[in-house]
Amino acid sequence: MAKIQGKRSNALGSSLEMSQIMDAGANKIKRRIRDLERLLRKKKDILPSTVIIEKERNLQALRLELQNNELKNKIKANAKKYHMVRFFEKKKALRKYNKLLKKSNESTVDKDLQDKLRAAKIELCYVINFPKTEKYIALYPKDVPSTDPKGVELTNIKRDQFLNLVAERMDTKTLDVSFEEILMGKKLDDDSIGLTLSHKVDHSDESHASSTKGANKPEQVEEEDDFFE
Incomplete structure (x- = not known):
């Protein structure tokens, strides 16, 4: 015993x-x-x-x-690093959506306007559901000359991939934070990391760049000066 x-x-x-x-x-x-x-x-x-x-x-x-442990540290570092840019992009995306919604209420038959309204919803969902483990890819980057055109191209491809994934999840109602919940002020839960792509951007995506480039590129919003209100 x-x-x-x-x-x-x-x-x-x-x-x-x-x-x-x-x-x-x-x-x-x-x-x-x-x-x-x-x-x-x-x-x-x-x-x-x-x-x-x-x-x-x-x-x-x-x-x-x-x-x-390493994942938690990465999430913590990204949250600190990209907090302000995500804050301002959420504000900008929401302002864009509200402007388009107002126009849409005045003209419900305008197909182009409805497409823009949908794109604005996708952008807002993108900001909130973007993965905590990834370097945040801005929807509205500053238009400055780049010394790495190849890097910019790959970044644009990856942004488009995330936008397409957000659109798909929004349509199937499988986003961690839905559009309706975002309007109520909800964010990702502490135990949720957000969206994940099934594959990383690699050189095989380069041939796809010309067809996707600009297809999902967010439109610049009017009144750019009040971005930092």
């Missing part, structure tokens, strides 16, 4: 140690991962199978925790 109790005590101690490591931050987690990798690499042949299984499970849990 004492033997079984001893095993339980060891397991409890191991669980407590893991809990303390996971709460200690990324550096301690990385250090513990290296220690476990070294242990399994050097002593796997002499360790009992139960110990090996336990250490491998601990290693897997620590790697997952490290990924989560």
Whole structure:
């Protein structure tokens, strides 16, 4: 009986140690991962199978925790870095939508106006649902000369990809934050990272650039000077 109790005590101690490591931050987690990798690499042949299984499970849990930790840090950094630009773009997109809505109420048969109104909805949903883990791609970037035309082209492609994804999710009502919820002031939940593209922009997208470039490009809003009201 004492033997079984001893095993339980060891397991409890191991669980407590893991809990303390996971709460200690990324550096301690990385250090513990290296220690476990070294242990399994050097002593796997002499360790009992139960110990090996336990250490491998601990290693897997620590790697997952490290990924989560790094993801949280990335989200936190992006939130701080892009807070103001997203704030102003939301304001600008909402102002654009309201102007178009007012015109639309006066002329419901204007097809071009209805298309612009839909585009404005998509832009507003884009700002709110843009992934927290990604570098924010502005809808209304400043028109300044670029020293990297290729980079600008790829950025435009990626923006179009996100706009297309937002439009698709808006139509199927699968956005994390719907257009109606945005109008009520809702934002992404803390545990939601927003949209994710199924693939990254690569060179295979270059042939597609000419056909998408400008297709979903947001229109510049009138009264540009009150952007920073």
